[in-house]
Amino acid sequence: MDSCIFCKIIAGEIPSSKVYEDDKVLAFLDISQTTPGHTLVVPKEHVRNVLEMSEKTALELSSRLPKLARAVKSATNAKGLNILNNNEEVAGQSVFHAHIHLIPRYDSNDELSITFTEHEPDFDALAKLAQKIANEVTA
Ligand code: AMP
Ligand code: ZN
Numbered sequence: 001m002d003s004c005i006f007c008k009i010i011a012g013e014i015p016s017s018k019v020y021e022d023d024k025v026l027a028f029l030d031i032s033q034t035t036p037g038h039t040l041v042v043p044k045e046h047v048r049n050v051l052e053m054s055e056k057t058a059l060e061l062s063s064r065l066p067k068l069a070r071a072v073k074s075a076t077n078a079k080g081l082n083i084l085n086n087n088e089e090v091a092g093q094s095v096f097h098a099h100i101h102l103i104p105r106y107d108s109n110d111e112l113s114i115t116f117t118e119h120e121p122d123f124d125a126l127a128k129l130a131q132k133i134a135n136e137v138t139a
Pocket of ligand 1: 031085094096
């Protein structure tokens with residue numbers, strides 16, 4: 001896709017701070033560096049996000065995550081690492097070429113904040129919702 005910034009990085013048309021490359025996947029430093037070492041892992045195939053991704057591409061992308069996560073953590077001496085993926089604008093996606101964020105964590109008060117709001121569990125509602133989602137899972 002001509003206008004896609006990550007396709008241009010993959011093609012070498014615009015520069016990036018590359019940390020890993022093979023025939024299917026590229027990893028490079030995120031320009032925003034939310035925390036030092038913030039890295040993006042992208043499939044070389046242009047696909048909008050996980051919602052449009054084939055199982056094959058998902059396997060190729062996810063199979064590289066453990067070694068890249070270990071490399072980022074050990075190179076930065078981080079204490080831990082979040083792996084994040086945003087799908088569509090409402091979820092914070094701003095570049096519409098699928099990518100996984102590897103974000104090293106140095107302490108729980110650093111520049112990344114993730115909060116899961118907790119609600120009292122309604123087990124009947126949970127069962128109904130789980131069944132509704134289960135019915136949508138395709139082979
Ligand atoms: P998202 O909001 O999940 O779509 O993440 C897109 C990420 O791409 C943001 O964290 C940006 O900082 C990052 N980004 C955008 N342009 C570039 C670029 N040219 N090189 C590296 N990272 C980029
Ligand atoms: Zn692209």
